[in-house]
Amino acid sequence: MASADLASAQPPPTPPPRSHTDLFGDPINDSSPLWFKKDLFLSPDFDCESYISDLRTFVPFDTLRSQLHAHLSSLKHQLVDLINRDYNDFVNLSTNLVDVDSSVARMRAPLSDLREKIAAFRNSVQDSLVSLQNGLNQRAEAANAREILELLLDTFHVVSKVEKLIKELPSVPADWSNGDMNVSEKSHLSNGISLQQSENESNVRETQSMLLERIASEMNRLKFYMAHAKDLPFIQNVEKRFQSASHLLDASLGHCFLDGLEHRDENAIYNCLRAYAAIDSTSNAEEIFRSTIVAPLIEKIIPHGSSGLNGVASVDELEADYREIKQCIEKDCTFLLRISSREDSGFHVFNFLANSILREVHSAIQKGKPGAFSPGRPTEFLKNYKSSLEFLSHLEGYCTSRYAVSKFRTELVYVDFMKQWNLGVYFSLRFQEIAGALDSVLVTPSLVVAQGSRYEVGNFPALVLKQSITLLESLRSCWGEDVLVLSCSDKFLRLSLQLLSRYSSWLSHGLNARQMGHENANPGAEWAISAGPEDLLYIIHDVKILVDEVCGNYIGHVMEILSSCPAEVMDPVKQSILQSAKSLEDMVPSVIKSIVDMLVEKSVEALLQLKGISATYRMTNKPLPIHHSPYVSAILHPLKAFLEGDRAATYLDDATKFELIQGAALEITKSYNELVSELVNVARKTESSLQRLRQGAQRRTGASSDVSDHNVSNTDKICMQLFLDIQEYGRNLATIGVDTAKIKDYQALWQCVAPAEKQSTIVF
Known part of the structure; x- marks a missing residue:
């Protein structure tokens, strides 16, 4: 509630x-x-x-x-x-909630005791942790100090050991004849354990090389120690002893290595190379081999000292020099190359091929034959370049693996040597030479027929015009062994396509200039203005031969040269050449059309005589004609004369001949139809006007208007004459192989003048 x-x-x-x-x-x-x-x-x-x-x-x-x-x-x-x-x-x-406070007080007491005990234990643990941490820090400091002390002791021991080992080097007076060492050093090195006089020099070199290898190993260890403690005063004090020992080791190792090279002691050379590899001083070994073994040999082949420069200037060709250098390498350098290429020897750090042999050869050519690198003489330059590539390939033959070949090609001296061959300038000179030769021929004002028989013109018996011969010579020069550089094949391919395009443009500009009727044509187009139909036959003939050659042997030769390229490269190359040849082939119809235009122009001159037929039958009482007009025989005379000429018989093939005849017949018939249609229309209009005038006069005089149906009008006589003419014209067309029934203009011409009873059938 x-x-x-x-x-x-x-x-x-x-x-x-x-x-x-x-x-x-x-x-x-x-x-x-x-x-x-x-x-x-x-x-x-x-x-x-x-x-x-x-x-x-x-x-x-x-x-x-x-x-x-x-x-x-x-x-x-x-x-x-x-x-x-x-x-x-x-x-x-x-x-x-009764007596809650007393219950809380009873529970708080044990909790307070527990909190005090935990706090006390925590303080104790904290003190222990601090003490332990301090102990660990002291221990780490002691370990670090001990490590440094051990490092210093090891450094001192190694330095002492190296100095002791250097003193133990065997004394061989012939080995210490280098002027780089003073008398005190020589006496210092001779204070070791001397070998008995009965030991031979080979044992001395081998023992010495083994000892040097051991010293080199210790020196490598010493370098490691000094690199890790370089800031310590003790290491700084030992630095002078290290430098002195390093100098003595380099001198001793150099003498031992040189002595081994001179006596071809494989064991001594092997040990010395291991020593050089241990102290990371491969460049010193390569330089010793270059200066003492390779340089004297190359100096004999390519003199480049003061005496060589002051003498008679040597030829800059390198092929013979490379041949001698290969023999010297095979005779005097192979032993070292064989040792340095041993498997699992660790000698891959050496590159005597590049840093010793190639470096010296490069230097000798620069000093003794600097003109060998000059592209100013393209023929000699290319010969030297190819000889150099073959020499480099020969050196790569000493490499035992692909990695070695790749390493050889990435060496700085190899890259510098290849940079000496300025292929860009070489191609520019070849471009000017090849393209300039074609351009100089194409700018001539007329077509130039090569001298001699067309079957005996240089290497291209089928070609007639010098312009065409020069084009094919230029195309073949681009891929000739005496011109082509394979690494520049893309540039020479572009040049080949440019040559074909230049020839096609020359034809196109000339034909366009002729069609436009420019008397003052641009340079290179004047030939078309002055050329006759027979001259254009040369062009048709040469263009077809060029297209066959480019699409056949020429493209096969190019594909053979580029056979090492992948398919995705070969296909575009082939298609580009075929497309250029197709562009050239497409010029043939334009040339044929130009010939047809010239022949039609001459035939039209004869056709103009039919205008006199009107005057013949106008206002006269002449009877109906029964014979064709004399001008008909002259209509096709230019075409027949052209086809019966020697050039057409020699250079005109059947397919081109048929195309040319059909084209000329169509154009002539078209002009014939236009002239006849105009003539008949005028005659009929005139006849109609006269008829109206006559009828008007008769009506005024009252005379009879009857006209005899037997009288034939003048227009009928004109049409009859024209009909006889086109019949003869049709017979003439048939003699040269033209089917007039297929010519629409002839059909229109027949319908225009034929009598009513003969309109339906064309019969000559």
């Missing part, structure tokens, strides 16, 4: 009045506005001031206050509901 009283004591929540600004808010009984988030009140870091300041930017203060009041009323209502639901527990809550 108490819960009922409590519930009745609380007034029911009333919804706050909606603000005039709350246009989109829902009623409070349904849901809160979207901007009012109840969950934010439960957040641990909830700040009411920031919450209100954020909402006031877009919610009026009255609306916010009303919403908070409504929320408070809702919470109170929920609280009452909870109390009413669990009223019994709520009433008993006070009875269950």
Whole structure:
């Protein structure tokens, strides 16, 4: 009942009045506005001031206050509901809280004792940890100091050992004749254990080389120690002893290596190379071999000293020199190259081929034959370049693996040697030479027929014009052994295509100039203005021969040269050449059309005589004609004379001849039809006008207008004459193989002048 009283004591929540600004808010009984988030009140870091300041930017203060009041009323209502639901527990809550303080005090005492014990134990552990950490630091410092001390002791021992080993080097006076060592050093090195006089020099060199290898190994170890402790005063003090020992080792090792080279002692050389590899002084070994063995040999072959320069200038060709150098390498250098290329020897760090042999050869050529690298003389330059590539290939033959070949090609001296050959300048000179030769021929004002029989013109018996012969010579020069550089094959391919394009442009510009009728044609096009039909036959003949040659033997030769290239390279190369040949072949119809135009122009001159037929039968009493006019025989005379000429018989093939005859017949017949149609139309109009005038006069005089049907008009006579003429013209066309029934203009011509009874059938 108490819960009922409590519930009745609380007034029911009333919804706050909606603000005039709350246009989109829902009623409070349904849901809160979207901007009012109840969950934010439960957040641990909830700040009411920031919450209100954020909402006031877009919610009026009255609306916010009303919403908070409504929320408070809702919470109170929920609280009452909870109390009413669990009223019994709520009433008993006070009875269950009796003597809570004493219970809390009883529980706090053991917890306080436990906290004190944990704090004491923690302090003890912390003290132990600090003590342990200090001990570890002291131990690390001691270990570091011990390591440094051991390093210094090892350094001192190694230095002493190296000096002792150097003193133990066997004394061989012939080995210490180098002026780089002073008397004190010689006496110092001779204080070791001397061998008995009965030992031979080979044993001395081998023993000495083995000892030097051991010294080199210790020196390498000493370098490692000094690199790790270079800042210590002791190491700085030992630096002078290290430098002295290093100098003595280099001198001794150099003398021993040189003595081994002179006597070809493989064991001594092998040990010396291992010593050089141990101290990372491969360049010294390569330089000794270059200066003592290779240089004297190359000096004899390519003198480059003061005496050689002051003497007679030597020829700059290198082929013979390379041949002698190969023999010297085979005779005097192979033994070292064989030793340095042993498997699993560790001698891959040496490169005597590049840094000794090739370096000396390069230097000798630069000093003794500098003109060998000059592209100013392309023929000699190419010969020397190819000889050099063959020499490099010969050197690569001494490499035992692909890795060795790759390493040889990446050496600096190899790269420098290849840079000496300026292929860009060489190609430019060849370009000017090849392209200039063709261009100089193409700018001539007329077609030039090569001298002699067409079957005996140089290497190209089928060609007639010098322009065509020069083109083929230029094309073959691009891929000739005496011109082509394989590494520049892309440039020579482009030059080949440019040559074909230049020839095609020469033909195109000339034919266009002739068609346009330019008397003052551009340079290179004058030939077409002065050329006759017979001259153009040369062009047709040569173009076909050129196309056959380019698409046949020429492209096969190019593909053979580029056979080492992948298929994705070969196919575009082949297609580009075929496309250029096709462009050249496409010029043949234009040449044929030019010949046809010239022949038609001459035939039209004869056709103009038919205009006299009107005057012959106008206002005369001549009877109907029974014979064709004399001019008909002259219409096809230029074409027949052209076909019966020696040049046509020699250079004109059947297919081209048929195309030319058909083209000329069509054009001549077309002109013939136009002239006849115009003549007949004029005659008929004139006849009609005269007829009207005659009838008007008769009506004025009252005379009879009857005209005898047996009288034939002048127009009929003209048409009969023209009909006889076109019949003869058709017979003449048939004699040269033209089917007039297939010519539309001839059919129109027949329909224009043929009598009514013969309109349907063309019969000569």
